[in-house]
Amino acid sequence: MRSLYTLAAIAALSVAASAQLSLTTTFANNNGGAAGGAVYFNLTALTSINVVALDINTSLAVGNPASLDVYLVPGGTWVGNASNAAYWGTPILAGQAYVGAGVGQPSNVVFSSALPLAAGQYAVALVNNGAAHAYTTGGTGFPLTYADANLQLDLGGASNVPFTGTPFSPRVWNGTVYYTLGGGGTFARASASGTGCGAAPLGDGTFYELFDGIASNFDLSNTGFTLNWTGNGYAFVPGASAIVPPTGAGPIALGDDQTVAVQLPFSLPSPQGLNNRVWLCSNGFMSFQSTTNADFSESVAELLSAQTRLCFLWDDLNPGAGGTVDGEVDVNGVFHITFTNVPEFGGTNQNNVQVSLQSNGTIEVKYGSIALLDCLVGLSTGNGATDPGGIDISAASPFMFTTGFAQAALGLAVVDRPIIGTTANTQVSGIRPATALAGAMNYGTPFPTPLDLTALRAPGCLIYTQPLFSQGFATGAPTALVGIPIPNLPVLVGVSLDQQAAVADFSYNALGVATSGVVTWLIGDV
Numbered sequence: 001m002r003s004l005y006t007l008a009a010i011a012a013l014s015v016a017a018s019a020q021l022s023l024t025t026t027f028a029n030n031n032g033g034a035a036g037g038a039v040y041f042n043l044t045a046l047t048s049i050n051v052v053a054l055d056i057n058t059s060l061a062v063g064n065p066a067s068l069d070v071y072l073v074p075g076g077t078w079v080g081n082a083s084n085a086a087y088w089g090t091p092i093l094a095g096q097a098y099v100g101a102g103v104g105q106p107s108n109v110v111f112s113s114a115l116p117l118a119a120g121q122y123a124v125a126l127v128n129n130g131a132a133h134a135y136t137t138g139g140t141g142f143p144l145t146y147a148d149a150n151l152q153l154d155l156g157g158a159s160n161v162p163f164t165g166t167p168f169s170p171r172v173w174n175g176t177v178y179y180t181l182g183g184g185g186t187f188a189r190a191s192a193s194g195t196g197c198g199a200a201p202l203g204d205g206t207f208y209e210l211f212d213g214i215a216s217n218f219d220l221s222n223t224g225f226t227l228n229w230t231g232n233g234y235a236f237v238p239g240a241s242a243i244v245p246p247t248g249a250g251p252i253a254l255g256d257d258q259t260v261a262v263q264l265p266f267s268l269p270s271p272q273g274l275n276n277r278v279w280l281c282s283n284g285f286m287s288f289q290s291t292t293n294a295d296f297s298e299s300v301a302e303l304l305s306a307q308t309r310l311c312f313l314w315d316d317l318n319p320g321a322g323g324t325v326d327g328e329v330d331v332n333g334v335f336h337i338t339f340t341n342v343p344e345f346g347g348t349n350q351n352n353v354q355v356s357l358q359s360n361g362t363i364e365v366k367y368g369s370i371a372l373l374d375c376l377v378g379l380s381t382g383n384g385a386t387d388p389g390g391i392d393i394s395a396a397s398p399f400m401f402t403t404g405f406a407q408a409a410l411g412l413a414v415v416d417r418p419i420i421g422t423t424a425n426t427q428v429s430g431i432r433p434a435t436a437l438a439g440a441m442n443y444g445t446p447f448p449t450p451l452d453l454t455a456l457r458a459p460g461c462l463i464y465t466q467p468l469f470s471q472g473f474a475t476g477a478p479t480a481l482v483g484i485p486i487p488n489l490p491v492l493v494g495v496s497l498d499q500q501a502a503v504a505d506f507s508y509n510a511l512g513v514a515t516s517g518v519v520t521w522l523i524g525d526v
Helices: 002-017 300-305
Strands: 021-024 038-045 049-056 065-074 093-099 107-117 120-129 134-137 145-147 151-159 168-173 175-181 189-193 206-212 224-229 233-238 259-270 273-281 285-287 309-314 324-329 335-342 351-357 363-367 374-380 399-402 411-414 423-429 438-452 462-473 480-485 496-504 513-522
Touching: 021 145, 038 168, 049 120, 065 107, 065 189, 093 107, 151 175, 189 411, 206 300, 259 335, 300 309, 300 374, 309 351, 309 363, 411 496, 411 513, 423 438, 423 496, 423 513, 438 480, 462 480, 462 496, 462 513
Parallel strands: none
Antiparallel strands: 021 175, 038 120, 038 151, 049 107, 049 175, 065 093, 065 120, 134 168, 145 151, 151 168, 189 513, 206 374, 224 233, 224 363, 233 399, 259 273, 273 285, 285 309, 309 374, 324 335, 335 351, 351 363, 411 423, 423 480, 438 462, 438 496, 496 513
């Protein structure tokens, strides 16, 4: 541990010894996004630099903690790519901690390691975990380009859910880039593209009660229910623990008819597999699939046809008009999403509900005082689920229902950038341990046109890579980390290499093979 502190101290001293420079845009925000959202811009290094820190403008209250993920694409542009998650890959720097300074003030984010950038253009995305970006609308007297002798920023766009949907543009990122001169080298890059095969549909689990405000007034006030995850569904049990009052440390910015991504402190087992975030709607539902759906008109038909979601109080709610929405983890590691005194749209009634998520997949829905009369409560895998008929939740006895994990396609994701002298890892996902026979990672060059294996009874399976060599990996778990050491040889700098995973398993298709998408490396020395 002492050696880690020594290295950190040396790094801090070396940064302090260099002349630190900075370039600021503005902090005169007149707009802002949702918690967990992203901003996008292009950064051009006019000479070699080391980026060491940022100031950002954020909704976070003074003294509250959050973190920033930094995405960087060398030679890229954010324009036309803000909605392409594969283009951005994984963060260059993930979870960079900071403390809020308040809206309109610079919140300082010191990087855990400097980013050495050679001269050239880079696409940048900043994802604000647990807080919202504050920014300025372009074309309102604020320029879209800021520059000094070493650095240029071309702005920009924003989105409430990172890499999803059409971005808001033009938007002027509010911030400061702190840097030193130097850096350079070839920036190692890894990006994922293409699609894997072998996906299987979800189960069809659904339960619900529709309160229409006439024949059935809401009767769940001051009660609740618990959904215990069984591995392929839930066990419904009436009753839940008491509401845990929020402290206000984790406000979620939700306006009328708005859905935002909420980061979880753990990976949650769900009908969609493991999720490290959920998508929370101001209208009283939570999705396990990425969505911008903010539907306020509750209905059984839409429950069955839309995304996999838990409707804890689906109605036309408006937290933008009053009350609060919070997301906090307690001392026991339970994550609580709490609506406090939230009114219906156009009204002043106050409604209180809490959804508590545990790392084992258990979900508690807890009601305080509820003033509304009509809403829908329930859960469905959606995506065309069948209607089992409504139930009386307040009178229901314990029961089981199956949702099942979505059987994911074989996936391949970037873990490390390919820097000479290091081991670069990628992660294979979607493995079915009970039936998988073997796995192989193929390294090589891309086929001009991917080979389609549909005619060989492997529908949707494509071979992207002409292998030069292969590496076996174990298939005894749903995921596998596959690493290869890259020799510390300067001759490898600038070399491009593709990799693609394959698994032998007859549960995927009649051919007995599933293939992943492709990860493309550009080997570098930084």
